[in-house]
Amino acid sequence: MGTTKTEHFTDNQNTIALIAKALGHPARVAIIEYLMTVDACICGDIVNELPLAQPTVSQHLKELKSAGLIKGNVEGNAICYCIDEKAIEKLSAYFANVTAKLAIKKCC
Amino acid sequence: MGTTKTEHFTDNQNTIALIAKALGHPARVAIIEYLMTVDACICGDIVNELPLAQPTVSQHLKELKSAGLIKGNVEGNAICYCIDEKAIEKLSAYFANVTAKLAIKKCC
DNA sequence: AACTAATATTGCAATATTGCAATATTAATA
DNA sequence: TATTAATATTGCAATATTGCAATATTAGTT
Numbered sequence: 328m329g330t331t332k333t334e335h336f337t338d339n340q341n342t343i344a345l346i347a348k349a350l351g352h353p354a355r356v357a358i359i360e361y362l363m364t365v366d367a368c369i370c371g372d373i374v375n376e377l378p379l380a381q382p383t384v385s386q387h388l389k390e391l392k393s394a395g396l397i398k399g400n401v402e403g404n405a406i407c408y409c410i411d412e413k414a415i416e417k418l419s420a421y422f423a424n425v426t427a428k429l430a431i432k433k434c435c
Numbered sequence: 436m437g438t439t440k441t442e443h444f445t446d447n448q449n450t451i452a453l454i455a456k457a458l459g460h461p462a463r464v465a466i467i468e469y470l471m472t473v474d475a476c477i478c479g480d481i482v483n484e485l486p487l488a489q490p491t492v493s494q495h496l497k498e499l500k501s502a503g504l505i506k507g508n509v510e511g512n513a514i515c516y517c518i519d520e521k522a523i524e525k526l527s528a529y530f531a532n533v534t535a536k537l538a539i540k541k542c543c
Numbered sequence: 544a545a546c547t548a549a550t551a552t553t554g555c556a557a558t559a560t561t562g563c564a565a566t567a568t569t570a571a572t573a
Numbered sequence: 574t575a576t577t578a579a580t581a582t583t584g585c586a587a588t589a590t591t592g593c594a595a596t597a598t599t600a601g602t603t
Contacts, residue, residue, distance in 0.1 A: 329558025
């Protein structure tokens, strides 16, 4: 208990849930949005953009990274983060598909 | 602590996070997929489709409902559930926008 | 009214998440 | 090599989530 029963679901269901879960926190949505507004990788700076302490931001970055949503390149002293398109594209395509199917079959 | 600091984020960030969080569990993704495969509202039946006990499924349905992802109409004895397009369309549009913006600005 | 079927609620144990202070690490710089 | 800047890790407290057994509710049906 407290643990998700992933074994019982398909790989795709688990993958989508994993990505969605990583985006299931406003701080992580805010990080993605911030990375989007800038025209390059961000070295440093992310901590100052968020209303959370440095260790907390670091942990959120870690979670986004482990879900495949961002990439982090070590750049000397700092670490440069940017969005990893693949995961977001996967999510985007998935829900575009759901939306398209819903448009056809109206129920209640 | 253990509580998300929603006050510090925008309404939109909180809304997107809320919907994403609701989809951040494979059982709830599975429920959405099941509702999609059928051409109508589902009365009953959902519990039998999932590898989880009835109270657990009931709770997942409740969470999907409170996030606005599904609707439930009482139909006599049973309750008929179906997808509420609005939330999914919102998420879909949001990520389509992110993807579109990412296509333009390549960084690392 | 008693019975049944479908779903919800309660209460609980196990585990996960959120957030931060303190500390560690890493690499540039003086 | 000390110092500084940027980030990560550890350890902890508070709270949330997951899952289920037991029970309640609700609406047909006999």
